[in-house]
Amino acid sequence: MKVLEISNLTVVRGGTMILDNINLELEEGQSLAVIGPNGGGKTTLVKTILGLLQPQTGSIRIMGLPPESVIRKRPGTIGYVAQRAFYDPDFPVSALDVVVMGKYGKIGLLRPVGRKDREEALSCLETVGMADFALRPIGQLSGGQQQRAMIARSLITHPRMLILDEPTSGVDAGSQENFYRLLRDLQSSLSLSIIQVSHDIALVPSYSDQVACLNKQLFLHGKPDDVMRSDILKQAYGCQVEFLFHGTMPHRTVEEHRGHHD
Amino acid sequence: MIELLSYQFMQRALAAGIIISLVCGILSFFVVLRRLSFIGVGLSHAAFGGVALGFFLGVEPTWTAIGFCVAIALLIGMIKHKGKIQEDTAIGIFFAANMAFGIMLIGLSHRYNVDLFGYLFGNILAITAYDLKMITAVGSLVLVITALFFKELLFCSFDEEMAGICSVPAVPLNYLFMVLLSLVIVVSIKVVGIVLVSALLVIPAAAGRQFSSNYRAMLPVSVLVGLLSTLGGLFLSYRFDLPSGSTIVLLATLIFGLSFLWEHTRK
């Protein structure tokens, strides 16, 4: 089953075309890494998938439904970690409270938060190595710890699809790789579909089934093979250029780029 | 002190004070968490426009004030939701405009109603049975609705966009919150007046926040601060024949000052 189908998607922001004719499909249980330069449109794509931005043309279907319908009719289907959260750092809630919030929509209106919900939140915090900080006020956690709490929140509803916009920014290197492994485990054990935006081109592509390069236009690649991987590791910069600067910035043409991979 | 309570005006003042401080304490909790401190100022001035409209048309000012204030509140919510400007800018636009509208209408009605003074500055000792009925009705409504939607209102105050993605009906709740605020402001006017009502929607929670790092503590402390200042203000204003609205607000400010000192000497 396809969890995500995007066809002929064009998004305009502030009079500029940010996404140009994007086509993308994601099968259930598959993971996709989205990479690309700053301003390439990754966050714009994510927000459009979530129904926060309206496309100029084209359509998005999540499990066959438009984004707004999925969110309204099937609470908890999508887990989301934003690139930047705009909350008041002094907001008087604990990390555990924040994680439980992720479930409010699924719990539903007029129903109180139960002990079971809090236990689930605690186990999500445990998953991201934050159980010891559960009762700390959110503002008294370090940036990376807050980010982990946000990741825990995205997991609490047992979503079918996870959308992560640079989830590991601010997370230390060792924990980053743990997190990638965690995602891979969740993916295989729950047949979870994952879209992860990342600048970590050294690691994230190797943990993903597909890689999409986004710079206004989107180019889809299969799973990078081992040669590519060592290439990336050896020549991070060279590969970065190769990976990122195609399409609208003609470093290489698309055809050449594809030929190179095939 | 006890025989004071046998006076009917005192019983009404006490009842009104308790309900208003309870409701304002709870709403101030959300106002402060949403960083909407000026919403009270904006909406109370809309209420002024509404009261003036009532005088102009010769109908009960409370009703025109409710209608006008709710309309402005929804407009502020809509401008924030649809437009590029923030709530505080929208409040800034309507704040002076409504005042100007009210003053214009009062000028046009060619009669300076003495009642106007009562609306501007309020008098808790002059609460009528009708006022108390309104306060009780609105107070119960607001208490029930905030209790029912507490968790959603909390999430929306924390991160509205994320609440929406987590299937919380953030946009309708935002409008609902604005309507509740308008209702409470209009009925509170009789107690502290248009000029001062916004203080009751900020100071209690500002003090509550000094004392607590979790909302479970902050909420009851905010309500308690509201109660202390309203009841204390009521007593002081009766005892020393002071204007009740300003006594209440000054007492609240004093409590906030003490909470601030307490918080900063503790470290």
Ligand SMILES: Nc1ncnc2c1ncn2[C@@H]1O[C@H](COP(=O)(O)OP(=O)(O)OP(=O)(O)O)[C@@H](O)[C@H]1O
């Ligand atoms: N609110 C906005 N209004 C108008 N244009 C915007 C807005 N937000 C972003 N843009 C523009 O859209 C383009 C894509 O931005 P987007 O945030 O999607 O990039 P990104 O790929 O996520 O970048 P990064 O790697 O820095 O997170 C940029 O050129 C940016 O200037």
Ligand SMILES: [Mg+2]
């Ligand atoms: Mg981005």
